[in-house]
Amino acid sequence: MKFEVLAPGPQTTVQDLGRPGLAALGVGRAGAADRASLRLANRLVGNPESHAALEVTFGGLRVRFSEDTWVAVTGAVCVVRGGRSPGLGVPILVRAGEDFSLDAPSQGLRNYVAMRGGIEVTPVLGSRSTDTLAKLGPPALTPGMTVPLGRGTLPFPAADLAPQCAFPDELVLHVTPGPRWDWFVTGTLAQLASAPFQVTSDVSRVGVRLAGPTLVRANDAELPPEAAVPGALQVPPAGDPILFLADHPVTGGYPVVAVVDEPDVDLAAQARPGQHVRFVLRNQKPGA
Template structure:
């Protein structure tokens, strides 16, 4: 019998995510996918799935679900308390759920996003080759809500091969590498040194679309605005305030603001885990 997951509680916000749908930007459809793709990849490996299988991304934990069959799951990403069938369980390790048992994630204490993978992957209907929910473009499966039932697929890569994959805690201050952006010439010559001069602080304006930062303003040497331009995850657009906005997985086009720098794709997983109040430094 095919296993199903019943969503009992979503926490603040939860969606189905895989590694996204690249290649459709010309149609106005972004890549989307897990904001912290490394955590989703790890969760899938822990249960013996291909890394690209769909799982659940939840903001600040708070997720609760029930399985209909024997199921193997793993929880990665932001650190949070975990129980499985009422038993304490750990992150970054395979967890066995018996029929009717619940997986419960408490509130995340270190990081912003948790990931739940289930052996076989979530078998929701793909859209343009991906099962990711794009919150900006409204593409893919709906945002999760209590009472929903998710089918579990049968796409596996082999048996699980590790019992635990320890990961370090997030550093007190995140350091993100950047490269000059395509519109750096719209800013003063010291723009990059200003960006590197001190830490920026993540504001409360943060979601899957991007992160708004508070810190030293980048000064413009050109007035006016651009026509909207294509963007990429990590693009740092600078609105009139001069305070950076870093694009994440569900980013739009630029909206007319120049992009002064681009965060290295290797560091986007860290950016995706930045809670409001987190300090971020940039380095070239």
């Protein structure tokens, strides 16, 4: 079983749950930027949650299958074309030779397309995911590429519909104080939560650069590289935070003022340029 890529859209990569536990070797976890959506897509077609699927950034994907294939699409709100009863959050039977495609989303940024059996590209360090920063894993999809599918599956779930909530106009992300919150002037954490930030055009699988209240450092010392995690809000000298996503570097040289809760990192991965993000602070520090 396989499918042919007719059009990949702006960026479509193969993703699974990544390569955890290799940071000491300089290898990040990578994997799906919105892990919950990947897991859901796999469940809908009877795959283990860890199976590889497609991560489609801002639509435009068009593929053709060699055999009848069950497919599920989750994540951003978009129009799905092709197959029997196409839509979001449902198993879709796509017939052999039929085109299957996604329009650009009206809400959110990334879709996940799971095929029954999973994508069977060659694993690298135990994962089939594409790490765009480290250049590990399979290349991004290109027109004319043929991608193989596997046959390892589970029984279909009892439910054949998984309704998804609409994406809010303003994303709300919960954060806890980061390891270097005290490198900033008094009141910075309160300032972080006081007004929305805007998502700039600098958005990728590595991270999201935000524009808003300038976060001012009180400590200008040189910071040795420190371990970084998904959801870290790293603040360069200009004071505009960068929110790390799936392909973030394993270390960073700028102070991390706060860290987004892991479940909310999935939502952050759906942030679109121009959208507003508001932070809700947990565990307020005295004087912060």
